[in-house]
Amino acid sequence: MAADPSGVLTGQHYLDGNHAACEGALAAGCRFASGYPITPSTEVVERIAARLPRMGGMFIQMEDEIAASITLQGAVWAGKKALTVTSGPGFSLMMEHIGLAAMTECPCVYIDVQRGGPSTGLPTLPGQADMMQARWGSHGDYEIIALCPESPQECFSLTVEAFNLAEQWRVPVMLMMDECVGHMTERVVIPPADQIHVVDRRWTKKPPGEFKAFEPGPDMVPDMAKAGDGHHLFVTGLTHDERGYPVMNQKAQEKLVRRIVDKIRLNADKISRVEEDQIDGAEVVVISYGITSRVAMRAVQMARAKGIKVGTMRLIVAWPFPENRVRELASKVKAFVVPELNYGQMSLEVERVAAGKAPTVLVPHGGGEVHDPEVILEAIVQAARGAR
Amino acid sequence: MSETGGAKKPKKVQGIVHVDRERCKGCGFCVEFCPTRALDLDSTYNAKGYHPPVLARPDDCNGCDLCGLYCPDFSIHGVMIKTNVA
Amino acid sequence: MSQVDTNPVKEYLRMDRMPSIWCPGCGIGTSVNCFARALTQAKVDLKKTTVVSGIGCSGRVSGYLELDSFHTTHGRAIPFATGLKLANPELNVVVYSGEGDLAAIGGNHLIHAARRNIDLLVICVNNFTYGMTGGQVSPTSPGGATYSTAPYGQFETPFNLPHLADSCGAVYVARWTTFHVRQLTKSIREAFGKKGFRFIEVISPCPTLYQRRNKLGDGLDAMKFYKEASVLKNGADTRELDIGFQSPIIVGSFVNRDRPSFIEAMNKRFTSVFGESYKPYPEGPSKAVQGC
Structure with a gap:
């Protein structure tokens, strides 16, 4: 489907990658963002904080990255598209919730504007040393999708793509920027809304009682419902069955974790993109x-x-x-x-x-x-x- | 209602409790806090080895459901079954 | 013959998940009973009511309630609930968790959500210990009590949770024990009738760990103790609500004030800045229930 024009700043712009990523998120339909300031990523949420209130969205600066990285998941389960943005140290704090999003199949976007590490490292200077963390940083077995823009233009387009992939595969998607791309200012062309492809949430068509929140479709991905729709959702980070109920045994673990890994691994060629x-x-x-x-x-x-x-x-x-x-x-x-x-x-x-x-x-x-x-x-x- | 007609007969409310014996964990909250002391723990065991409550003095139960409110395992509740002004 | 079907709390619980994991004599189930009855009495829209928990024994509450249930990570129920509420203000969002979850690992979120006056009802089951992990010392553990990680006795100053919530700006603050079932039910009902950050502490027995390690008997003994040791002081100064080891427990409804919720304050600010062109963010119902 086409993008909601209210979020699309169609035209030619001169933007840095951080600002362009914000515009990509808004074009993708993101209307909720939770953040916490951290160099060199802060401009993304600064722009979001300025833009969202004028388009019926909500931005909240949370008390830390741990909070920011789960507040967006609450917003997703309430029906919104949501993101948070951070850099190395904050990304480390978010790891537990990236695991939660993988386990509960919560479609959401995490932007990491990479700086030099480890620890506080080089806050204002570039690094690309969070790549393995993006893949393996949370405990347990899971799969995510990570995208790497090389320009402000791609910070725009790949942020849209990140939201689309999150919705299609119901995984947390990482946009792995770096300080250079984030702070580099170049021409960014934002197309008209009807030329921006946006993937909507996989809303279930089943009525309450029939819908099982974690019953996979043919592509191994379950459809979704939101809180307040009468489905009495049960969403837990514990190993769970298709209803979402916790099941503490090896069989349930094998069924669930195998699926959340395989839905990405077996579809890797469809998701993969190289130039x-x-x-x-x-x-x-x-x-x-x-x-x-x-x-x-x-x-x-x-x-x-x-x-x-x-x-x-x-x-x-x-x-x-x-x-x-x-x-x-x-x-x-x-x-x-x-x-x-x-x-x-x-x-x-x-x-x-x-x-x-x-x-x-x-x-x-x-x-x-x-x-x-x-x-x-x-x-x-x-x-x-x-x-x- | 005037009280000149002599002592008013107390209003008798009759109640009953429903017990799901198998869900009970025998904590005894219902027995202890029953305002009319109508319950006892049964001498028999449920499958998990606990003594569920039993309505030992049925006449005393007024169906107030305080047992239901206290029960941490949702295994007992009281209901009023009839009201008669004897 | 099973009489389960007539139980009035049945419609609020996922009965297919019973029996609960809670130990015999644990008070968490009693608090859930009060919560379920408050839902009935207050005629809350169950479709729009969602319960969020963290981790621990009390963290299992969300999963036993036949509502939209979110069992999140340890300590993070409040920020998850914040996302739910701010993304859809029509939802009536309840956070139900333990004191270790909400006041230790989640303490930062508790104070900031209260400060921001996020429209949430927080029910904090305080059993003075980490039950699920085996009886470790918690942020409310009273001085002198022993724990698996405080084998020579707790010597830190515990949190006085109502005072903490009050200081941070909660609009409704109460404390009851699981002995006070009618008062607790009424208090939850009252809290449903308010908008903003509402905090109810429920003192609850942990017979398996706290009681046993400290030779305080079983759950029933704890309940009898609450009956004897509780002192009702509605409107008490929250600074005076410290709980010592087997000391009197002051219970009651302490704070009932009104101040703008996060969204109300945001709308007011943005309207003053943007004027007529600002379309106010939906604020949701003025309270979770009508007629309270």
Whole structure:
């Protein structure tokens, strides 16, 4: 369906990524946000706090990120689309509730504008070291979806996409920005509302009494109802049956947790999104995401000028990881080069999936600034040389 | 109502309790706080090994349902069954 | 013959989940009984009533009530409930949880929700201990009592919860014990008739852990103690409501004031800023029930 025009600021704008993400959320139909200030993400909620009251929405600044990360889930169960926004330390505090959202299949969006870590780290400077936390940060087995915008334009479009994926698959979706993308100001084109695809909630058509809140459909995802509709919902973070009732045994655990994992894993190819360039015939493929993909592009251009056949793969959806595609490439290319603003996170995933068929060369960086393209170039050159 | 006609006969309210014996955990709240002391714990056991309450003095029950209000296991409640001015 | 079907609380409970997990002589079920009867008496719209709990024995209450039930994470029932209420002000949102959940791990949320005057009824079952995890010391544990994690006796100063809620701006504050079933029922009914942050503390026995470890007998002994030791002081100064080990327990309805709820204050502010162009956010019913 098309977006609600009341939230769509159609036109050409000059926005930073944080402001653009806010506009993406509003275009997607988000009318509730709970937040807590943290650098470098705060501009998202600042803009939301200014925008929502004029369009019948609600923003509340909570007492901490723990509260912010569950208040939005209450709003979702009351029928709203909702998000919260944070950065490293706040993201750490939100982990328990990301698990709750996964377990209760609560469609909601968490934006993490990544900064240098660990701990307080580099509040005003970029990092990409929360990628594994986004995937594994809460306890127990679960799956989420994570998107990585590389520009303010994508901060807009991928925030819309994040809401759509959350509604379609009923998972918490992480928008994994970084400080550079968040604070970089560029042209952002917001299309007319009728050209923005918005996925509505999967409201059940069943009447109270017949509806089971956690009975999966053919795509393994249950339909949803909200509080106040007479369904007497029972929503718990405990292992539960299709009615939502707690069941404390291995059989129920297997049935539920297997499903909330498989609904993403078995549909990974449908969810996955990468942007590829000159992959065919490439000796080396550079896999990157977020701000690093823009830096890597410079290195790739320099490498191509040297006559090296380099392809690129940009992870737009980082989680679920594009396993099948990377596995396929592993038997065709000589090496993968993975630059990222951390000491090895997504590169581990590349390495795992490549399974020795092609080496994975990590170009690590502790964060605080972006890579020097020369360093990535050097890795490409070395990888290509090794390949020959 | 004038009281000149002599002592008014007390209004007798008759009640009864319904007990779900199997849900009872034998805490004794109902027996202790029954205002007319109409209940006792039964000498027999339920399947879980507790002594559920029994209406030992049925005539004394006025169906006030205080037992129902106290019961933490929703296993007893009182109802008024008839009112007669004897 | 089972008489279950005639039980007046049946329509408020998920009877297919009975028996409850609560120990014999635990008072949580008694408080639920009072809550269910208050729902009946106040003719609350059950379709619009939703109960949110955290974790712990009292945290299981939401799941036994035949309402929209949300059993959330430890300590976070209030912020979840805040999201529900602010996203749909038509809902009558009740938070039902224990003192460890609401005042220890969730203490920050309790004070801020009261400060903001979020329109929630909070029922806090205070049994002076963490029951589900095996009888650890809690933020209301009285001095001198022993716990699995305070084996030589509790020496911290406990919270006086009504005073805490009052200081933070709650519009309705009461304390009862599970002995005071009629008063508690009436108090819940009264609270349904108000808008804003309402806080009712329910002192309740924990026979298995608190009572037994401190040689205080069983649940019934606790109830008899409440009967003897309770002192009714409606309108009492909440600063004087401390509870010591087996000390008298002051019960009553202490605070009943009116101040703008979060949404009312927000609408007032935005209307003054934006003028006519501001479309006020829905404020929901002025109270959960009519005729109270």
